[in-house]
Amino acid sequence: xxxxxxxxLVTSDQMLVFGSEVNLRFRLPDMTSDTExxxxxxxxxxxxxxxxxxxxxxxxxWGLDKFFEKIKKTxxxx
Numbered sequence: 719x720x721x722x723x724x725x726x727l728v729t730s731d732q733m734l735v736f737g738s739e740v741n742l743r744f745r746l747p748d749m750t751s752d753t754e755x756x757x758x759x760x761x762x763x764x765x766x767x768x769x770x771x772x773x774x775x776x777x778x779x780w781g782l783d784k785f786f787e788k789i790k791k792t793x794x795x796x
Contacts (some may be wrong), residue, residue, distance in 0.1 A: 725770040734759045736788040746781035
């Protein structure tokens, strides 16, 4: 559903238990390799849960920053 510097909101038919650790892998638009990071369930409700990222590598933080810059430019056009 969304992603931020500290984590993401995920929708799913499966519910994860609060405090569970999961391993994530996703590709950011300006990156040539996948971001791999552990994350922890910080809240859950029907069909959604919030994940807090563990430690991101510097290049992954850079990739997130580039992604957010592009979103800001797109939103500013409207």
